[in-house]
Amino acid sequence: MNASLLKRERIHISDNSFAEVVVWAVPHPLPGSAHSYKYRLAYIVNEVCVLRYDNEAGKGDHRHAGEGQTPYAFSTLDALMDDFWNDVTRL
Helix, strand or coil, rough: CEEEEEEEEEEEEEEEEEEEEEEEEEECCCCCCCCCEEEEEEEECCCCCEEECCCCCCCCCCEEEEEEEEEEECCCHHHHHHHHHHHHCCC
């Protein structure tokens, strides 16, 4: 698979929290997804991941919040980023 890294950054939010954003363009959709991106957006507080959006192969697009996991309706990268940051703000 020839993937291209589009974005990789760690964003400092506070003394005890940060967000990590990683997005790849992939030549074909991962099993379970209908788009050509592989992504992992995580919000870490006190060294614990409290929020994560990702699309691991076979599971498709989904969102982890605390112990729960729910499907995520991916539409665009911009909407994904907006949804993630809105959740971070709420938390």
